[in-house]
Amino acid sequence: MNLLKDKQRGRAGIFTGDYFLYWGGAMTAKDVPIKKIKRLWNKFIDAALILFGLFGILNLFYQVYLSGARGFFHRSFWLTPNIHLLIFFLALFGLLYFASRITRAAHFFENPLKISAGEKFEIKTALPEELKNYKQIDVARSFSLHSEEALEEAIMLAKKEKSAVLPEYLFLTLLNKPKMKILFGRLGIPIKSIKDRVLRHLSHKEGRGGLDVSVLQILLNTYITAALHKNKKARSNILCLEVVKASAILKEILYDLNINEEKLENVVKWVEIQDKLRARYAEFKQASVFRPRGKMNRAMTAVQTPVLDRFSEDITFFARRGAIDFCIGREESFKNIFRIIESKSRGVVLVGERGVGKSAIIDGVAELMIKEDVPKDFQDKRLIRLSLSEILGGATGEEAGKKLMAVMTDVANSGNIVLDIPNLEYFLSGDGISLAALLAEELNKVRVPVLASTTPEGYKRVVEETALSGIFERVEVPEPDKNLAIQILEAESAQIEYQTGVYFSYDALAAAVNLSDKYLHDRYLPEKAVAIIKEAGLAVKSARGVNSLVNQEDIAKIVSEKSKIPVSALTEGEKEKLLKLEEVIHNRIIGQEEAVDAVSRALRRARAGMESGKRPIANFLFLGPTGVGKTELAKTIAEVYFGNEEAMVRLDMSEYQEKQSVYRMIGKEGESGYLTEAIRKSPYALLLLDELEKAHPDILNLFLQVMEDGRLTDGKGKTIDFTNIILVATSNAGSDFIAREIKAGTKALQIKEMLVDEKLSQYFRPEFLNRFDGVVVFRPLHEDEIVKIAGLLIIKIAKKMETKGIELVVEEKALKELAKLGFDPKFGARPLRRVIAREIEDRLANMLLGGKVKRRDKIIFHSLSDIEIEQGRKI
Amino acid sequence: MNFLKLILIDAIFDVLYFPLWWYSKGLVLAIRWVGRSILELENLLGVSIWAKNIFTPMFGQYDLQGRIVSFFMRFFQIIFRSLAFLLFSAFYSVLFVIYLILPVITIYFIALHLSIL
Numbered sequence: 004m005n006l007l008k009d010k011q012r013g014r015a016g017i018f019t020g021d022y023f024l025y026w027g028g029a030m031t032a033k034d035v036p037i038k039k040i041k042r043l044w045n046k047f048i049d050a051a052l053i054l055f056g057l058f059g060i061l062n063l064f065y066q067v068y069l070s071g072a073r074g075f076f077h078r079s080f081w082l083t084p085n086i087h088l089l090i091f092f093l094a095l096f097g098l099l100y101f102a103s104r105i106t107r108a109a110h111f112f113e114n115p116l117k118i119s120a121g122e123k124f125e126i127k128t129a130l131p132e133e134l135k136n137y138k139q140i141d142v143a144r145s146f147s148l149h150s151e152e153a154l155e156e157a158i159m160l161a162k163k164e165k166s167a168v169l170p171e172y173l174f175l176t177l178l179n180k181p182k183m184k185i186l187f188g189r190l191g192i193p194i195k196s197i198k199d200r201v202l203r204h205l206s207h208k209e210g211r212g213g214l215d216v217s218v219l220q221i222l223l224n225t226y227i228t229a230a231l232h233k234n235k236k237a238r239s240n241i242l243c244l245e246v247v248k249a250s251a252i253l254k255e256i257l258y259d260l261n262i263n264e265e266k267l268e269n270v271v272k273w274v275e276i277q278d279k280l281r282a283r284y285a286e287f288k289q290a291s292v293f294r295p296r297g298k299m300n301r302a303m304t305a306v307q308t309p310v311l312d313r314f315s316e317d318i319t320f321f322a323r324r325g326a327i328d329f330c331i332g333r334e335e336s337f338k339n340i341f342r343i344i345e346s347k348s349r350g351v352v353l354v355g356e357r358g359v360g361k362s363a364i365i366d367g368v369a370e371l372m373i374k375e376d377v378p379k380d381f382q383d384k385r386l387i388r389l390s391l392s393e394i395l396g397g398a399t400g401e402e403a404g405k406k407l408m409a410v411m412t413d414v415a416n417s418g419n420i421v422l423d424i425p426n427l428e429y430f431l432s433g434d435g436i437s438l439a440a441l442l443a444e445e446l447n448k449v450r451v452p453v454l455a456s457t458t459p460e461g462y463k464r465v466v467e468e469t470a471l472s473g474i475f476e477r478v479e480v481p482e483p484d485k486n487l488a489i490q491i492l493e494a495e496s497a498q499i500e501y502q503t504g505v506y507f508s509y510d511a512l513a514a515a516v517n518l519s520d521k522y523l524h525d526r527y528l529p530e531k532a533v534a535i536i537k538e539a540g541l542a543v544k545s546a547r548g549v550n551s552l553v554n555q556e557d558i559a560k561i562v563s564e565k566s567k568i569p570v571s572a573l574t575e576g577e578k579e580k581l582l583k584l585e586e587v588i589h590n591r592i593i594g595q596e597e598a599v600d601a602v603s604r605a606l607r608r609a610r611a612g613m614e615s616g617k618r619p620i621a622n623f624l625f626l627g628p629t630g631v632g633k634t635e636l637a638k639t640i641a642e643v644y645f646g647n648e649e650a651m652v653r654l655d656m657s658e659y660q661e662k663q664s665v666y667r668m669i670g671k672e673g674e675s676g677y678l679t680e681a682i683r684k685s686p687y688a689l690l691l692l693d694e695l696e697k698a699h700p701d702i703l704n705l706f707l708q709v710m711e712d713g714r715l716t717d718g719k720g721k722t723i724d725f726t727n728i729i730l731v732a733t734s735n736a737g738s739d740f741i742a743r744e745i746k747a748g749t750k751a752l753q754i755k756e757m758l759v760d761e762k763l764s765q766y767f768r769p770e771f772l773n774r775f776d777g778v779v780v781f782r783p784l785h786e787d788e789i790v791k792i793a794g795l796l797i798i799k800i801a802k803k804m805e806t807k808g809i810e811l812v813v814e815e816k817a818l819k820e821l822a823k824l825g826f827d828p829k830f831g832a833r834p835l836r837r838v839i840a841r842e843i844e845d846r847l848a849n850m851l852l853g854g855k856v857k858r859r860d861k862i863i864f865h866s867l868s869d870i871e872i873e874q875g876r877k878i
Numbered sequence: 879m880n881f882l883k884l885i886l887i888d889a890i891f892d893v894l895y896f897p898l899w900w901y902s903k904g905l906v907l908a909i910r911w912v913g914r915s916i917l918e919l920e921n922l923l924g925v926s927i928w929a930k931n932i933f934t935p936m937f938g939q940y941d942l943q944g945r946i947v948s949f950f951m952r953f954f955q956i957i958f959r960s961l962a963f964l965l966f967s968a969f970y971s972v973l974f975v976i977y978l979i980l981p982v983i984t985i986y987f988i989a990l991h992l993s994i995l
Contacts, residue, residue, distance in 0.1 A: 093988060
């Protein structure tokens with residue numbers, strides 16, 4: 004507070020470089036009416052000047068009318084003093100004054116400073132003499148009208164509440180501004196509910212409507228952030244962001260509404276991106292006027308290129324019409340491309356998986372070419388995208404070669420072309436590789452700049468291993484991280500919203516990115532997420548009509564269709580899944596309470612806010628005899644956690660007993676292995692390792708690394724992410740011991756301890772065992788549990804029969820007989836399936852084939868030897 | 879009512895500041911505008927590009943006839959384009975002169991016609 008009271012002597016603000024930033028806008032309740040009246044007064048003056056100007060012109064006409072039209076050209080008309088001309092010239096002076104006023108207002112904005120992101124600024128009070136060597140900037144001048152008004156309203160509100168202006172007051176008044184409606188609308192939260200919560204937590208601080216230091220800091224930060232974002236005004240959306248950043252209470256309130264800082268920041272960016280898209284459109288229209296429209300360059304030296312035109316498209320042509328995508332967050336790629344081109348290299352090859360945005364980057368280059376914001380080699384040129392599929396497709400190698408040469412002749416002749424060759428990997432099919440050599444030769448002759456692109460695979464085989472390697476320098480295009488992908492969607496959504504007339508909530512975009520990242524593995528961000536919001540937009544339009552909001556569930560539905568994973572599994576949070584784990588598992592698993600309990604608790608423990616992000620979700624070791632439900636439990640976990648019991652990578656470790664088998668897992672040098680490839684394809688899955696004790700110790704070391712770091716490197720040098728898997732290893736080691744101890748009535752916990760301490764050490768090293776989140780002991784099954792399991796299996800069969808219209812009932816006595824036949828102390832419930840197949844399914848099959856049962860009949864197994872068929876109604 | 883006085887004083891200062899601004903910061907803006915307009919004009923007409931390429935044949939016609947035809951074509955293009963360029967530049971210059979003298983002329987006439995009162 005003292006900082007502000009020192010206003011008389013010094014000024015509170017921020018030093019940065021040669022600048023001193025201070026707030027020159029309203030500070031206290033006294034300032035507010037002055038500011039308001041000033042704005043009103045300015046409007047009044049402008050209006051008066053215009054009206055008076057019109058009046059003056061009328062006066063001129065009147066004078067012309069009085070003296071006759073011819074008099075207008077006489078000296079005497081102008082030089083004889085008269086009242087009408089006096090009014091006209093006064094009005095003209097007024098109009099000049101008006102022109103100067105609006106020009107000055109338009110040039111008020113101080114250029115954004117050179118501030119580096121992440122710099123920290125502290126408010127200091129500076130005396131006038133200290134400021135002599137600094138350029139002083141009143142940041143209030145750069146504030147938009149809405150943000151200025153919000154602050155003034157906050158001051159009045161604080162005065163009413165007899166408090167200093169705290170961030171929460173500013174937030175409340177900001178909420179009334181139109182931009183906030185868009186912002187929180189995207190977040191799907193009604194403004195009113197936020198307001199109510201903030202009002203409940205409004206705090207007080209002595210001060211009667213003066214600015215608190217925290218608010219002053221917010222205002223200065225807003226200016227700095229706006230400058231960093233290269234905005235021309237400090238607008239209300241950025242002010243809102245800074246207010247929230249500065250206030251712990253607001254952060255808490257928004258967090259309760261499921262908005263964290265990152266989310267808010269992305270939505271603020273969204274509003275900005277849309278502003279910029281509009282501005283870009285206007286700018287384009289203007290800049291493109293001066294670019295040649297046709298195929299000719301401005302020096303008129305270019306040559307017609309009929310063959311080339313047949314097999315290519317002109318991207319600069321599309322860019323001029325704004326018919327290309329907006330390129331976001333690719334500055335690094337542009338820099339690399341232009342650096343390589345300026346270093347007189349022949350060409351650039353962009354290497355990245357399909358859908359990561361290689362062609363978006365090329366489009367971005369075309370956009371820069373339109374603005375002539377490119378190195379000299381690219382200026383006054385056309386960017387031509389060659390269609391390899393048209394050249395190579397449907398032709399023998401010889402024909403394709405001829406086509407390619409004809410095209411390159413055109414390229415060489417034209418003299419105003421920058422060549423873009425996407426999808427170099429197309430050379431991989433047919434005689435492609437020899438054509439790649441031909442292309443290299445031709446490119447060496449024509450000497451035009453070339454931008455090519457391909458997949459990593461394509462790069463390795465088409466570029467690295469052929470003469471093309473001498474032409475291209477590699478620029479990596481990585482898959483964008485989720486945050487950047489969301490921002491790209493924010494830009495892409497504008498067009499989809501325009502075409503379909505529906506609106507996307509922020510959660511919808513975030514879900515498109517997160518869910519597609521999680522469940523659609525054969526494609527890459529951002530392309531796969533864009534495809535999803537496109538489909539969702541159209542689906543919502545046809546289901547609910549225009550102007551509806553696309554939400555998270557709509558996105559989940561589309562992802563579910565594509566990935567065959569139930570919607571509930573996609574939308575349900577991890578928390579819910581974890582909380583009802585036992586309940587869901589027990590629907591499928593009979594008995595084994597201790598095991599189910601231990602797994603559920605360990606999963607919860609492993610996930611309860613302690614995601615280090617560097618280990619698998621959980622690692623389990625299941626111990627126990629065969630046929631007691633170890634695999635079944637693993638399947639159940641896969642279904643509950645990943646939405647599908649097929650979401651499982653299963654390895655039988657008895658096949659990996661030799662040292663060499665490590666290579667089968669991770670691949671030899673230059674190859675990808677079975678395990679690494681499987682997890683790369685489905686990184687959200689359960690990894691089941693059967694009979695772990697049989698694996699070679701080197702393989703165990705491999706899994707030690709997986710459990711510890713959550714990643715493996717394959718033979719190709721690619722790092723595979725294992726942090727989204729649940730690792731379950733099963734083992735029969737010590738099952739005799741378990742059976743013995745259970746019989747003796749020892750408690751499960753004790754058995755486990757004894758197992759880990761004594762019995763398992765002959766198979767596994769202690770540090771390996773320590774990596775497991777849970778070592779779970781399964782006990783042999785009781786007979787009554789076998790009966791229940793038989794019941795479960797029968798239900799499955801009954802369901803199948805139901806589809807044929809036949810009801811199946813197996814009574815208790817029959818079940819018990821089945822259990823007796825199917826139970827084997829050594830193999831647990833494993834023989835049961837075979838018994839049921841023999842005793843029930845075979846008989847049913849015979850009845851069906853023999854025509855003994857028809858639709859609507861009921862088959863009742865009183866016992867295995869007493870079967871009754873109840874005839875159904877006749878229709 | 880204290881601040882009403884403030885605002886009035888502010889307004890008067892603003893009017894007095896106007897001529898000063900017109901011939902200082904405003905002048906800089908006007909010069910920049912004329913400069914930019916002439917550059918855009920050059921960009922549109924491309925006189926310098928035509929001049930630079932005067933011996934380069936048009937449309938890739940590198941034979942002798944092509945070269946001769948191109949040379950004359952370019953020669954006349956340069957003449958006409960230069961004329962257009964000069965004409966429009968003159969127009970912008972006139973606008974700039976008007977900017978310079980308009981306030982002075984206005985004040986002169988105001989003073990002149992004031993004698994009627």
